[in-house]
Amino acid sequence: MRGEVVNVSTALTLSGVSRRYGAIAAATSLDLTVAPGEMLTVIGPSGCGKSTMLRMIAGLERPDSGTITIAGDVVADRRNFQEPERRRVGLVFQDHALFPNLTVAKNVAFGLNRLSLPERRKRVAEVLELVRLDHLAARYPHELSGGEQQRVAVARALAPRPAVVLLDEPFSSLDETLRGRVRADIVAVLKETGTTSLLVTHDQTEALSVGDRVVVMHDGVIEQADTPEKVFEQPATRFVASFMGDADFLPANVHNALLTCEIGVVSTVPGWANCDVDVDVVLRPHEVALAPDPGASARVVSLEYRGAFVLHYVRLASGRTLRSWQPHHVRYAPGTAVTVTVASGTSPTLLVDDRAVTEPPIGIAGHALQAPEPFPIPTSR
Amino acid sequence: MSESAVLVDAAVAGQRRSRLTGNGRPLWSAAVLLAAALVAMPVIAVVVDGLGSLNSGSIPQDIGSMVLVTVLLLVGVGAGTLLIGGGLAWLVTAYDFPLRKTLSWALVLPLAMPAYILGFVFLSTFDVGGPVQAGLRAVLGPGAWLPDVRTLAGAVVVLSLTLYPYVYLLARSALVEQSATTYDAARTLGAGRARTLWRVVLPLARPSLAAALALVMMETLTDFATVQYFNVQTVSVGVYLVWKGTFDFNAATQLSVLVLLFAVAVLGGERLLRGRSRFHQKPGRGEGLQPRKLTGWTRWVASLACLGVLGLGFILPVVQLIGWAAGEALASSEPLVDPRFAEYLVNSVTVALLVAVVCAGLALVTGHAQRLGGGPVVATAAQVTTFGYAVPGAVIGIGVLIAFARVDGWLESAGVPGGTGLLVTGSVAGILVAYVVRFLAPAYQAVDASFAKISPALTSSALSLGATPRRLLARVHLPLARRGVAVALALVAIDAVKELPIVLLLRPFGFTTVSVWVYELARENFWEKAALPALGIIAVAVIPVYFLFRRSAGLQAGAVTHAR
Numbered sequence: 042m043r044g045e046v047v048n049v050s051t052a053l054t055l056s057g058v059s060r061r062y063g064a065i066a067a068a069t070s071l072d073l074t075v076a077p078g079e080m081l082t083v084i085g086p087s088g089c090g091k092s093t094m095l096r097m098i099a100g101l102e103r104p105d106s107g108t109i110t111i112a113g114d115v116v117a118d119r120r121n122f123q124e125p126e127r128r129r130v131g132l133v134f135q136d137h138a139l140f141p142n143l144t145v146a147k148n149v150a151f152g153l154n155r156l157s158l159p160e161r162r163k164r165v166a167e168v169l170e171l172v173r174l175d176h177l178a179a180r181y182p183h184e185l186s187g188g189e190q191q192r193v194a195v196a197r198a199l200a201p202r203p204a205v206v207l208l209d210e211p212f213s214s215l216d217e218t219l220r221g222r223v224r225a226d227i228v229a230v231l232k233e234t235g236t237t238s239l240l241v242t243h244d245q246t247e248a249l250s251v252g253d254r255v256v257v258m259h260d261g262v263i264e265q266a267d268t269p270e271k272v273f274e275q276p277a278t279r280f281v282a283s284f285m286g287d288a289d290f291l292p293a294n295v296h297n298a299l300l301t302c303e304i305g306v307v308s309t310v311p312g313w314a315n316c317d318v319d320v321d322v323v324l325r326p327h328e329v330a331l332a333p334d335p336g337a338s339a340r341v342v343s344l345e346y347r348g349a350f351v352l353h354y355v356r357l358a359s360g361r362t363l364r365s366w367q368p369h370h371v372r373y374a375p376g377t378a379v380t381v382t383v384a385s386g387t388s389p390t391l392l393v394d395d396r397a398v399t400e401p402p403i404g405i406a407g408h409a410l411q412a413p414e415p416f417p418i419p420t421s422r
Numbered sequence: 423m424s425e426s427a428v429l430v431d432a433a434v435a436g437q438r439r440s441r442l443t444g445n446g447r448p449l450w451s452a453a454v455l456l457a458a459a460l461v462a463m464p465v466i467a468v469v470v471d472g473l474g475s476l477n478s479g480s481i482p483q484d485i486g487s488m489v490l491v492t493v494l495l496l497v498g499v500g501a502g503t504l505l506i507g508g509g510l511a512w513l514v515t516a517y518d519f520p521l522r523k524t525l526s527w528a529l530v531l532p533l534a535m536p537a538y539i540l541g542f543v544f545l546s547t548f549d550v551g552g553p554v555q556a557g558l559r560a561v562l563g564p565g566a567w568l569p570d571v572r573t574l575a576g577a578v579v580v581l582s583l584t585l586y587p588y589v590y591l592l593a594r595s596a597l598v599e600q601s602a603t604t605y606d607a608a609r610t611l612g613a614g615r616a617r618t619l620w621r622v623v624l625p626l627a628r629p630s631l632a633a634a635l636a637l638v639m640m641e642t643l644t645d646f647a648t649v650q651y652f653n654v655q656t657v658s659v660g661v662y663l664v665w666k667g668t669f670d671f672n673a674a675t676q677l678s679v680l681v682l683l684f685a686v687a688v689l690g691g692e693r694l695l696r697g698r699s700r701f702h703q704k705p706g707r708g709e710g711l712q713p714r715k716l717t718g719w720t721r722w723v724a725s726l727a728c729l730g731v732l733g734l735g736f737i738l739p740v741v742q743l744i745g746w747a748a749g750e751a752l753a754s755s756e757p758l759v760d761p762r763f764a765e766y767l768v769n770s771v772t773v774a775l776l777v778a779v780v781c782a783g784l785a786l787v788t789g790h791a792q793r794l795g796g797g798p799v800v801a802t803a804a805q806v807t808t809f810g811y812a813v814p815g816a817v818i819g820i821g822v823l824i825a826f827a828r829v830d831g832w833l834e835s836a837g838v839p840g841g842t843g844l845l846v847t848g849s850v851a852g853i854l855v856a857y858v859v860r861f862l863a864p865a866y867q868a869v870d871a872s873f874a875k876i877s878p879a880l881t882s883s884a885l886s887l888g889a890t891p892r893r894l895l896a897r898v899h900l901p902l903a904r905r906g907v908a909v910a911l912a913l914v915a916i917d918a919v920k921e922l923p924i925v926l927l928l929r930p931f932g933f934t935t936v937s938v939w940v941y942e943l944a945r946e947n948f949w950e951k952a953a954l955p956a957l958g959i960i961a962v963a964v965i966p967v968y969f970l971f972r973r974s975a976g977l978q979a980g981a982v983t984h985a986r
Contacts, residue, residue: 101882103445122445125885132886138879142901151897152887194883201888209879 050113052077052237053098053205058107058117060093067093069261071107075205078235080228081266082252084242086284090261091241095207098239099132100125112204131198131206135214137190139182145169145193146178152201168196171230187215188223195227199234206231208240212247224251245285249273257281279395282323287352289329289363290392293322295401300391303357304339304381308388316401323390326352329365330382333373337380339363341373355381446796447891451803454791457784458803461810461859464821465682471824472679475672484655485680492656492684494574495581495649499642500635502582506731507589508631513728515597516619518713519721525728526594532735533587534963536920537648538937539956541580542944543739545571545651551947577652581645583735585638592634596627597711605711615714623711632695639688643681644815647922647941657681661816662927671824678820685814740960746953762939763955770935773850773925774918777857781865782910784858788866789873789903790895793881804866811863815856819927822856852928860924861917865910872906873899913966920963 053075060068068090075081083091096102098109100116100123108118111130116123132138139148146165153161169175172192182190191211198206211227212220228251231238239256242248248255249269256266257280265277276282279290293302298314300307302322331341331353338358345352350366353373357363363381373379383389390397514526532540548554548571555568604626608618646658655663657680665674716724788804810818876899884898900907922937929938936955943952 099882099886101445101885124445124447125882126888126890128886130886132879132883134877134879134883136877136879138877138883140880140884140898140902142898151884151889154888154893197883197887203886 050077051075051110052079052112053239054108054110055094055098056108058094058097058104058109060090060097060102060104066261068097068104071263073256073263073266075237075239077237080231080236080238080240080251080253081256082240082242082248082254083256083258084245084248084285085258085264087243089258091258092209093261094258095209095239095241098205099130099207100128129201129204131201131203133191133194133198133206133208133211135210137182137187137194137214139190139193139197141182143181144178145174145180145182145185148182148193149197149200151197164200168200169193171199171234172196172226186219188219188226191215191223192226192230195230199230199236204237206236206238208238210241210243213243249285255285257284259284275390275397276323277397279321279323279392282390282392282397287326287364289324289326289361290321291324291361291363293320293391294318295320295391300389303359303361304363304383307383310388310391313401318393318401320398321392323392324363324383326364326366328384328387328389329355329363330384331355331365331367331373331379332382333377334380335378337378339379339381341375341377341379343375344372355379357381446800447791447794450787450791450794450891451796451800453787454796454800454803454807457788457862458806460855461807461862463825464818464856464859465809465813467821467824467828468675468678468682468817471671471675475675485657485660485677488655488657488660488677489680491574491654492643492658495577495654495656496639496642496684496688498574498578499581499585500639502578503586503589503638504631504635506582507586507591507634508593510586510728510731511590511593511597513724514713515594515711516615516713517724518715519724521725521728522713525725525732528732529590529728530587530967531732531964532584534960534967535584535736535739536922536937536959536963537581537584537645538651538922538941538944539743539960540584540735540739541577541648541651542949542952543742544576544580546947546949547742548576572652574652574654577649577654580648580652581642583731585641586731586735588637588641589631589634592630593627596630597623629696632692635695636688636692640685640812640814643684643688644923646816647926651945657684658814658816658923661820662923665820665823665927671827674820675824678817681814681816685812685817689812740957743953743957743960746950747957750950750953760951762934763936766934766936766939766955769933770919770937773853773857773935774915776854777861777918778865778911778915780854780858781861781914782869782907784862785865785869785910786895786900786903786907789869790891790899793873793876793878793899794891808863808866810859810861813859815860815923816927818856818859819924822852822859822928826852850930850933853925856924856928857918857921860921861914864913864917868910868913869903869906872903876902909969912969916962916966920959 051074053073055071055073058068058071059066071090071094073081083094085091093102097104097117098111103122104117106119109116111128114123115121116128139145140151143151146169149165149168150161153164156164165178166175169178172195174189174192174196177185177189177193182193185193194211195206195208208227212224215223224247230236240251242251249272252269254266255269255272257264257272259278259280265272265281267275267277272281272285276285276288282288282290291302291304293300293307294317295301295310295313296317298310298312300310300320300322307322339355342354342356342362344354346369348369350369351372353365353367355363355365365381367373392398393402510529514522514529546552550568558568559566604622605618608622609615613621643656643658646656646662649656650659657677661674661677661681664670664677715721784807788807792800792804813821880898880902881894884894889897919935920937922941925935925938926941929935934942937959940952940956940959943949943955
């Protein structure tokens, strides 16, 4: 937890939330705090527990242990369990889940049955205008395009002014061309209304580009919950590094603040003076530079043309493979001998036992007297 | 009969996925448990009472012959339906001949012919006084030996002719759908048509055939009206005669335990035959078995074989009934419709509507509660509600009687004056309860099929939008499952109008339905008078056959129908 955040009221808190299905731990001790108005993207491989987390927040699933708080109300803990209809949580699904027997306006009004009729009409018009679909109020869902259906689904979820909106892979049923536009529309609406939201996705680019913060899950555990930049540039674990973008790992050594691995000196590590530690260094393809050199021992093995750039696979003397992005006009034929270096200015992530370290591990280190380096990695647990 | 829905469901099953949404709601879950308890009640009552009275010593003497006759009847009808149903399914699938398309669906029609109606038409034609024997005697002389039709063999013929469509339908769907891709694969691997049939198609169809046979035997076991025309004394007949003749509770209960054992044996046999193969192959794409065109006289033989079965099982009896009804209308000076007909019709319709509403309602509640979660207990209970179709009518009847007697006893001991006499005066209630137990399965399956098409996300959305379970039911689940509910209402109402054994067993003195009336008139050989109500029952019974046919045709097309 981030201890220094002084009790600003939070929109959603999970603490120690766990759920098992028989022998399978779908969620293990999840801790998460979401500030009002924040948009979080949740990502992980299938079966990582992201849907379980969503279902527990919505009240469709009861946690085995832990506490869930929504807008200050405890909705689930050891004693209490609030049913979904009393939680003020909005849900948006991949298949839109509009009521096929109701018009657009009636779909949107479904959650407003406690309002008086004029109020209800006003609110329906409001949210439909928000998603720019006021002209389709009388249509039935099957008369709308996929993108329009999804906008209605968002309008319907927003209508009762929920404390938090959960979107479960809302764009994955839309085709590629439509997707970007619908996503931009919907994200704009959520931001405009200051809605707290959790958006589950399996698309890394989507997770990084849309979220104020990105929650990466794996095997029922939150591996990292942080800004997109930090998740990408300072992954907290080996899994996050390899899941969020391409990453290669090389065994390396830090000796007297100097990070060295097979390809030579990578960088200096401030604060790691007086120590001699074995680590793994995380190298992303854009950080790896190549230069043809007939005398070098590394060889280009294969190329993948990716449009804007060409991904080069390079085999090092040890047999390990590194990947390197080269501008699209640069192609080193397979077999070319190259020297491999790390682009200047890179300060790569170091891993010990699959976790990122920012200071010399206790016990191995000599003295770590200086203040920690400028990028403390907040771990979410 | 109620199994029509079960049959269709067998084809739809396997597409099941987890569709629970939530953690269960105590009240709704309790309603499902209650429905399950209701269905389980007669069986439990019979077992408990039967075991309790084992040493009371009043075991009927002719029990041995009853068991033997039952076994012979089951085996005979099983073999008969397998031969007729399986043979016809193979014929219309593997060969092309005149009228094949029409015949391939018309062969399902005998499903609409209750055995107790075909039975008396059959007897009127072939029995001693009937036109066939009269004609033969005229030719052969009055002393000539002629076979007695009021025998086990006669019962086997009649039951086989009405029950073969079960085998026909399942065998045909196995031949057409299940093995299409496998058939193609076998043919490309070099197996000939005949070899593919024996090595691939039949083994694949075996589970379907086993299921169909089990259905046929259950229907046979439930019947104790038709077989009585033929003086065949099965254990189910035994229950009926003992109860109606002597009101000997103990003996009737012990016999129903025996009927129950037969049912268990049939289901066990099905499991055994099915082996470890889990059927419901995905209907794959493929050409599958292509009908080979018959030429020359063989094609007419094929057409005649189908027409013959259809004629005996449906067309000729219907024509005969129409003839009688018309003759009756022209000849008699009495009013065309017996005044009692109206009363009996009202009885039938009232009972049918009540039972249909209760069954469809329970089915809807069960589907709804399952959607709301509740875990394995509720899921199991929902399955239990469908077991009633596998319990023979005699067991349900006696079980309900026992349970009512118990309730009566409790009320009496609780100080309710005179006990209430539920056992006697409440027997119409008994009929209702017994019908619900028996017909909840088709209702549930129809409603459940509709629920399967409702996305779980829809349920979740409605809940998150603040809908209480009751509002969720009224605004979302009911409107979206309305088609299934309508099918359930229709199927149950029709089954209830047709149903005979349970009402025979449980009806209070003076309470008659149309089916009972037909049966009684037929027993007294007033065939002409029975014709009109019998035609009415057949007309009503054709409706679910139509449903069944449309739904299975839809399945074959594999069309993804839009939800709206």
